[in-house]
Amino acid sequence: MAGRIKDSDKEELKSRINIADVIGEYVKLKPAGGGSFKGLCPFHGEKSPSFQVTPSKQMFYCFGCQTGGDVFRFLELHEKMAFPEAVDMLAARIGYQLSYEEGASRENGERARVLEANTLTAEFFRLALSSAEAEPGRKLMSDRGFDAAALELFGVGWAPKGWNNLTDHLKGKGFTDQELITAGLASSGDRGIFDKFRGRVVWPIRDTTNQVVGFGARKIFEDDKGPKYLNSAETPVYHKSKVLYGLDLAKKDISRSQRVVVVEGYTDVMACHLAGVTTAVATCGTAFSEDHIQVLNRLLGNDPANPAEVIFNFDPDEAGQKAAMKAFGNSSKFNAQTFVAIGPDGLDPSDLRQQRGDEAVLQMIEAKRPLLEFAVDRSVMKFDLNSREGQVSATRAGAVILAGIADPIQRSVYEKYLSEITSVDRAAISSLVNEEVKKTRNSRVSNLAIPTPLVDEPEPDVAVGFEPVDLRDPTNRRERWLLEVATQLPELLDAVTRNRIFRIYFSASRHVAIAKVIQDESANASEKLIDRVVEKLADQPDLQQTFREIAMQQLPAGDDEGRAIYARGVIGSALEQTIELEKNYLLAARNRADASGDAETTAQIALKLMDLDRELMLIKSRRA
Structure with a gap:
């Protein structure tokens, strides 16, 4: 049975790798203040950045699609890989040797095996380029102006002409026939498998993490009946619609x-x-x-x-x-x-x-x-602009292009341009473009369809369990602010104060549930609080998602001192409100004692109310 990667190794990897460096290879990140970075979310289309990465928490979170997690989770989602493969990938990145529980070695996943085979193949081709057989390939590249240094920079190689050179090499490294077929490096025939790339100049195709995901190969010999360029087929790591060479x-x-x-x-x-x-x-x-x-x-x-x-x-x-x-x-x-x-x-x-x-x-x-x-230009070039009919036809063709321009200023500029090259009055062109815009709009409206809901479609779990929190409500906003501070700066909230506030402060059911987990995990230790709460909520993904949003929310301050001042203000305000709640409970108890004629209890409550009033005045004076 496959061994499990030790938790200590996973934590060690996360501590050694900056999550922003990894994600920054896929997403353009800009500083967002407080040590965080922001960019366009890679998991849904957006024009304004709502995707945030915070290295100090080793977390990412998108406030648009609510996708979040650690560096392993990012790779799982973005690269469509299993968790062990994500760990393998990061370990290989820094040369870290993983260990496994009970001394068992984990079988490599399919994706990891394909990547390993590709790496060995790229090196095999690179070395083969210096062979005597590869002279035609070297000459082709030299004739096109590429010297040895250029070939080395791009990893250009040579696939030998034989049928089994590569497959024999990789089978000697422990790969099976099926693994080589899965990797797209071999094809299957009546006599077994054979090399897919033969007698060609080969370019390794790498992803943004520099891993070889596929190959492109150019035909050299006239007796090669294949296409001029032969590319890798779709594999677990190579998807041509998502790969860009270079x-x-x-x-x-x-x-x-x-x-x-x-x-x-x-x-x-x-x-x-x-x-x-x-x-x-x-x-x-x-x-x-x-x-x-x-x-x-x-x-x-x-x-x-x-x-x-x-x-x-x-x-x-x-x-x-x-x-x-x-x-x-x-x-x-x-x-x-x-x-x-x-x-x-x-x-x-x-x-x-x-x-x-x-x-x-x-x-x-x-x-x-x-x-x-x-x-x-291309839309009008097919017409004879020296004839009146040609000018009319060219104008109509150009108007269809201009109707797709959303920016009114840009559209106006190109209406003028079309007028200049067709010699048609600009006002007429503008009118024609507006007609095309209306046609397009009407077509879109007529194509709209009202979706029919599924019969017996179950309500989402959130409606059954924890209702969404309306953050437009001032009370809910204040609760959320406190959860953000307690999560991101737990060292500023001492245990006594936290216990007192968390006991009665929260009213939104979702906040109550999350606060309970924070309280339980804080009681153990504040170190790595976020990781432990995320793990604790693993079987409640809806709450886990809300907690990730809380953990990643940028506190409204530019530096550590500012965040500390803000946090103390939020905690102080929450404590004041907690004391007011405690007073309300005591007042209700005093009324019940009065009604029952319990003078002793009434007197005791009165003393407690006086103590709370003094405490409240002291807190307010300190904040003044």
């Missing part, structure tokens, strides 16, 4: 410069990086998709004062033109302005660098044009 090298510069250049091939990425365009990436044998947009949006900010840039480079042929128009159709989904850059004489970046040098590549990128302008 992102492992480009991610930091993309985040820093807020610019990304999207090219069409592996050698184009290499040429751009070597020429100084270090933000270049490419899709891997597939069209640019919405998943790719989401990947890039996580690295690009959403600052209107400093807008990010996405620059597409397409071939000028018909296929390239269609790809550009498809990119235009998705351009509004970027947190960025979109542009297109086309090389002189139709040269792609690789050919351009080879023929005219690095500077020509840089100039091509800087000569970018707005993608919208390119789309308008």
Whole structure:
């Protein structure tokens, strides 16, 4: 039976790894004050950042979709991996040797085995590039302007021509036939398995954590009946609609410069990086998709004062033109302005660098044009603008493009542009664009459907257990503030005060339940309070989610001293209200004693009320 990773190892990993560093490789993070960072949530689409990472708590939390957890949980969700695999991944990141309970060694998960096989394969191909057999591959790359240092930088390798070179090598490392098929490194035939990549130049494809997830390979020999470029099939770690070649090298510069250049091939990425365009990436044998947009949006900010840039480079042929128009159709989904850059004489970046040098590549990128302008031009270029009928048709085609512009100022600018190139009056163009806008709006309205609720659909657990807390209610807000302070700064709330307040202060059922767990865990020790409460609420995910929100909520202060002042104010206010509640209880008890004629009890309660009044006056004087 598989062994369990020791808890001490998991805690040691979390203490050694900064959660912001890990998440920052997937999401562009900006300081949010108090040592926290914020960015666009990778788990749901959003335009304004509601995703927060707090290294001091080793937690992340999205206030938009309520997803949160520790660094392991982030990797589980983002990389679609099991918990042990997330631990393995982080351990490998820092070279930490995991140990297992009862001395058992845990069987590697499928994903981990694929990654291990890919790593060994990339090294096998890299070493094979120096063999005599690989001379045609080296010559191809040299002829395209890539020297040995460039090949080393990108890990370019060679897949030998034989049928079983790689499979024999990996089977010697302990991999089974099925594991190699699952990894997409081998295919199955009548005589068993055989190498998928043979007699080709190979590029390893890495994810943002620098792990090899797949391969792309170019045909060299005429007798190779396969496609010019052969890419990995879908595997547990490789999903072509979400992978961008070169992102492992480009991610930091993309985040820093807020610019990304999207090219069409592996050698184009290499040429751009070597020429100084270090933000270049490419899709891997597939069209640019919405998943790719989401990947890039996580690295690009959403600052209107400093807008990010996405620059597409397409071939000028018909296929390239269609790809550009498809990119235009998705351009509004970027947190960025979109542009297109086309090389002189139709040269792609690789050919351009080879023929005219690095500077020509840089100039091509800087000569970018707005993608919208390119789309308008392409929509009208098919018509004869020297004829009246051609001008009318071109105007109508251009109006359809302009109707999709949401920004009224930008639309006005392009109405003027369309008027200039078609010689049609601008007022007429504006009227035509408005008609297209109405058509689009009416079409959307007519396509709306009212969903039919499921019969016997159960109510969510929250309605049965703990009602949602309306934070517009002042009482609920004050309760939430206290829970935030008690969770994030437990050292400022002594046990006596905490016990006194928590006993009667909370009224919202959800707050009462969470306060009970905080109280129980605080009684043990305040160290790692957040982790222990999260674990305690594991079987109540709804409450756990609310607690994560409490733990991650930014306290309204800029530094440690400010947070301490704020916390003491919240605690003091809660204590005052607690004393008022205690007085109310005593007054009710005194009334009952009066009604029953119990003079002794009435007198005792009166003394206690006097004590509470004095305490309340003292607290208020200290806060004055």
